[in-house]
Amino acid sequence: MKALIILNPSSGKEKAKGYEEKLVEVLKPRYDEINIKYTKKKNDAKNFAYEAANEDYDLVISLGGDGTVNETVNGIAPNKKRPALGIIPMGTVNDLARALDIPLDPEEAIDMLKDSKEKEIDIGMVNERYFTNVVSVGNIAKAVHEVESEEKSKLGPLAYFIAGTKEVINSEDFLVKLKYENKLSELKISLLAIGLSGALAGFGDFLKEAKPDDGKLHVLAIKSLDIGNALKILPSAVTGKITESENVIYFTTDNINVRLVEHEEKESDIDGEKGPNLPLDIKVLPKHLKVMIKNS
Numbered sequence: 597m598k599a600l601i602i603l604n605p606s607s608g609k610e611k612a613k614g615y616e617e618k619l620v621e622v623l624k625p626r627y628d629e630i631n632i633k634y635t636k637k638k639n640d641a642k643n644f645a646y647e648a649a650n651e652d653y654d655l656v657i658s659l660g661g662d663g664t665v666n667e668t669v670n671g672i673a674p675n676k677k678r679p680a681l682g683i684i685p686m687g688t689v690n691d692l693a694r695a696l697d698i699p700l701d702p703e704e705a706i707d708m709l710k711d712s713k714e715k716e717i718d719i720g721m722v723n724e725r726y727f728t729n730v731v732s733v734g735n736i737a738k739a740v741h742e743v744e745s746e747e748k749s750k751l752g753p754l755a756y757f758i759a760g761t762k763e764v765i766n767s768e769d770f771l772v773k774l775k776y777e778n779k780l781s782e783l784k785i786s787l788l789a790i791g792l793s794g795a796l797a798g799f800g801d802f803l804k805e806a807k808p809d810d811g812k813l814h815v816l817a818i819k820s821l822d823i824g825n826a827l828k829i830l831p832s833a834v835t836g837k838i839t840e841s842e843n844v845i846y847f848t849t850d851n852i853n854v855r856l857v858e859h860e861e862k863e864s865d866i867d868g869e870k871g872p873n874l875p876l877d878i879k880v881l882p883k884h885l886k887v888m889i890k891n892s
């Protein structure tokens with residue numbers, strides 16, 4: 597068994613390297629070959645993961661923040677034979693770790709690997725890129741990623757929603773054309789989020805219906821929002837019933853095309869990073885990625 601650790605020395609306020617030794621010790625009983633590669637710049641993690649898949653590695657561990665996880669997934673995903681992904685979260689948001697209940701404390705995440713199992717999860721493809729959590733159009737995702745971690749752990753989904761709501765209210769509506777499963781709809785909205793799991797942009801249990809391996813894209817569109825109807829949505833968001841709210845359109849599909857009707861340009865956000873401008877072609881790749889999770 598072969599494992600590769602992709603370590604971003606700049607992650608987690610440059611603390612990532614401090615976890616290297618412990619991680620190697622924990623992997624030793626299960627893996628007879630363990631290698632470490634350090635990233636220096638953009639796309640290193642993606643290239644290292646791609647090479648590892650072609651060199652028959654069984655496991656690739658991302659020791660870094662969400663940027664490193666995203667690149668690692670983008671390196672693993674295009675291959676026929678795909679190593680499992682391990683996540684030692686060193687970021688501020690750690691979306692995928694949150695969604696899969698992987699400990700957010702790096703020490704605990706390393707300890708988890710002593711007794712872990714592989715889980716196959718869906719990932720998505722948007723234009724030529726892979727994503728693990730959510731593609732959004734509108735200002736909400738940016739806002740969500742700006743919420744302080746302390747606020748997050750105290751308030752949970754509520755903190756995200758409040759941050760998001762502020763941005764949604766301040767953002768301009770836009771007209772989109774959605775094409776999915778032979779249906780065509782034109783909507784005036786202030787936010788569109790297309791996600792794989794319930795942790796839409798870190799919303800925790802925001803969408804109770806969504807499971808990381810249900811083979812579906814969960815499409816959530818919020819119609820024009822003012823303070824009044826934002827406050828109406830709030831209680832349903834906290835209880836995970838946002839889809840029942842009258843200002844929200846929610847459906848599932850396995851692929852969708854999103855284009856603008858009036859605006860000339862609008863950019864997307866993919867898993868908290870800048871994505872391509874619209875139009876977007878999005879599809880789900882069911883159970884395409886194996887991730888190490890708690891064995892319980």
Ligand SMILES: Nc1ncnc2c1ncn2[C@@H]1O[C@H](COP(=O)(O)OP(=O)(O)OP(=O)(O)O)[C@@H](O)[C@H]1O
Nearest residue numbers: 606607635636637638660661662663664687688689
């Ligand atoms: N040795 C390095 N020094 C500085 N930057 C690096 C190095 N290696 C990779 N990077 C850059 O680090 C970024 C990814 O950082 P990281 O994995 O910490 O994600 P993040 O999204 O910044 O995390 P978060 O915002 O959650 O803390 C990428 O843009 C990559 O180009």
